[in-house]
Amino acid sequence: MARQYFGTDGIRGRVNKRPMTAETALRLAIAAARTFTPDGGRDVVIGRDTRRSGEMIEAALIAGLTSMGVTPVRLGVVPTPAVALIARETGAALGLMVSASHNKYEDNGLKLFSPEGIKFSDAVEEALEDAMAAAFEGDYAAPSAIALPREMAGAGQRYLDRCLETIGKGQDFSSLKIVLDCAHGAGFETAPEALRQLGAQLTLIGAQPDGVNINAGVGSTATGALKAAVLETGANIGIALDGDADRLIVVDETGEEVDGDQVMALIAGEMHRTGRLTGGGMVATVMSNMGLDEYLKANGLVLARTKVGDRYVGEHMRAHGYNLGGEQSGHIILSDVSTTGDGLLAGLQVLAVLAARGGKASDMLRVFTPAPQKLSNIRYSGANPLDSGKVKAALASAEALLGTRGRMVVRKSGTEPLIRVMAEALDEAVMLRALALVADAVKAEA
Numbered sequence: 001m002a003r004q005y006f007g008t009d010g011i012r013g014r015v016n017k018r019p020m021t022a023e024t025a026l027r028l029a030i031a032a033a034r035t036f037t038p039d040g041g042r043d044v045v046i047g048r049d050t051r052r053s054g055e056m057i058e059a060a061l062i063a064g065l066t067s068m069g070v071t072p073v074r075l076g077v078v079p080t081p082a083v084a085l086i087a088r089e090t091g092a093a094l095g096l097m098v099s100a101s102h103n104k105y106e107d108n109g110l111k112l113f114s115p116e117g118i119k120f121s122d123a124v125e126e127a128l129e130d131a132m133a134a135a136f137e138g139d140y141a142a143p144s145a146i147a148l149p150r151e152m153a154g155a156g157q158r159y160l161d162r163c164l165e166t167i168g169k170g171q172d173f174s175s176l177k178i179v180l181d182c183a184h185g186a187g188f189e190t191a192p193e194a195l196r197q198l199g200a201q202l203t204l205i206g207a208q209p210d211g212v213n214i215n216a217g218v219g220s221t222a223t224g225a226l227k228a229a230v231l232e233t234g235a236n237i238g239i240a241l242d243g244d245a246d247r248l249i250v251v252d253e254t255g256e257e258v259d260g261d262q263v264m265a266l267i268a269g270e271m272h273r274t275g276r277l278t279g280g281g282m283v284a285t286v287m288s289n290m291g292l293d294e295y296l297k298a299n300g301l302v303l304a305r306t307k308v309g310d311r312y313v314g315e316h317m318r319a320h321g322y323n324l325g326g327e328q329s330g331h332i333i334l335s336d337v338s339t340t341g342d343g344l345l346a347g348l349q350v351l352a353v354l355a356a357r358g359g360k361a362s363d364m365l366r367v368f369t370p371a372p373q374k375l376s377n378i379r380y381s382g383a384n385p386l387d388s389g390k391v392k393a394a395l396a397s398a399e400a401l402l403g404t405r406g407r408m409v410v411r412k413s414g415t416e417p418l419i420r421v422m423a424e425a426l427d428e429a430v431m432l433r434a435l436a437l438v439a440d441a442v443k444a445e446a
Helices: 022-036 054-067 080-090 122-133 155-165 190-197 224-233 260-273 290-298 310-320 343-357 389-405 428-445
Strands: 010-014 043-048 071-077 094-098 107-113 177-181 201-205 237-241 248-252 281-285 302-306 324-326 332-334 373-379 406-412 418-425
Touching: 022 043, 022 054, 022 094, 022 107, 022 122, 043 054, 043 080, 054 071, 054 094, 054 107, 071 080, 071 155, 080 094, 080 107, 080 155, 155 190, 155 343, 177 190, 177 224, 190 201, 190 343, 201 224, 224 237, 224 248, 237 343, 248 260, 248 343, 260 281, 260 290, 260 324, 260 332, 260 343, 281 290, 281 310, 290 302, 302 310, 310 324, 310 332, 332 343, 373 428, 389 406, 389 418, 389 428, 406 428, 418 428
Parallel strands: 043 071, 043 094, 177 201, 177 237, 281 302, 281 324
Antiparallel strands: 010 107, 094 107, 237 248, 324 332, 373 418, 406 418
């Protein structure tokens, strides 16, 4: 059966339209309470980002949880990884984050974390879908058992302290001029405070949320303002978070953007050099560049690939003993500390290397030569174009053209009505021909 609510990363959509309504949040809260704490009496921690609809969605979650005798613990505006960490450290029955990540304020979403701070598997989400459908049909708590919500003071500081612990005491970033873009999002307080405590010369942008400006011309998917600020201030480096601060994009001192693959390669190399890398390599998705694979092989390491989604990366890491993984888009998991993508945590690792080595970020972050790669996002309405025989035939032709010297990755977005077509090859001209074959076929069907 097709899912009604869950996509590749929780539930997400335009606010007040299915599936992202207050009713959905209410159903989810009731279903989660019955599924994970059927006897009531336990806590569920709730965080949110800065978008206007966050408090509405949070209120619906609170209503559902309290009606089932489950205590909601409000963390306030905190990064998504803070919710995962606090769920794990407090023994909560569940962690809930109200955020649509890098989307604009008109959207919102819900991310769920287990008591171990882990995103749920497809099977658990499917069970929750069934429970949500029947949410209003079961029993609720007795009047005397209705829970009272409470607030956790210092949730952001608790998360900040854990992040700072990862780079050790005595770190000094006073030699670094850093531009930090907080996307007017969930990291607008914790991330600047971390860098201030380390003595960085800090320029802030995207740190004045007003409920509607989250990700608007700032953040990890709109780095123009960050690039300009880096050049204007003569900064050593720029870092952009997204709306819920679970990912980052880095800009070097020349204003050039550095993707997550190069960042992961840098961190992997440093962890390997210092004997901290486990599993004999790292985990990335099918979208990561072939150049990352070649770099790791040259250093005696392996790259394990998963389908797109940082929860699939995390699942593979846990199953096979890796402690580093992530996505080209900048979701990076350092599982010795965090169970999910964490922009601040990853950024601190990069800055610690830059502070220790000196030199230029542009040199340090060109770890490998990327294979030519291009991604085309094609919006569609109606039927899935990937079911078309013409698209399947075009994909077969493209793969034959690439042979063993390239690859195609074609998938439907789990969060937006988009078909993502990615081509990669050692020969750029061949890559572009393969991309055009498939993209043109998808456009014709879309």
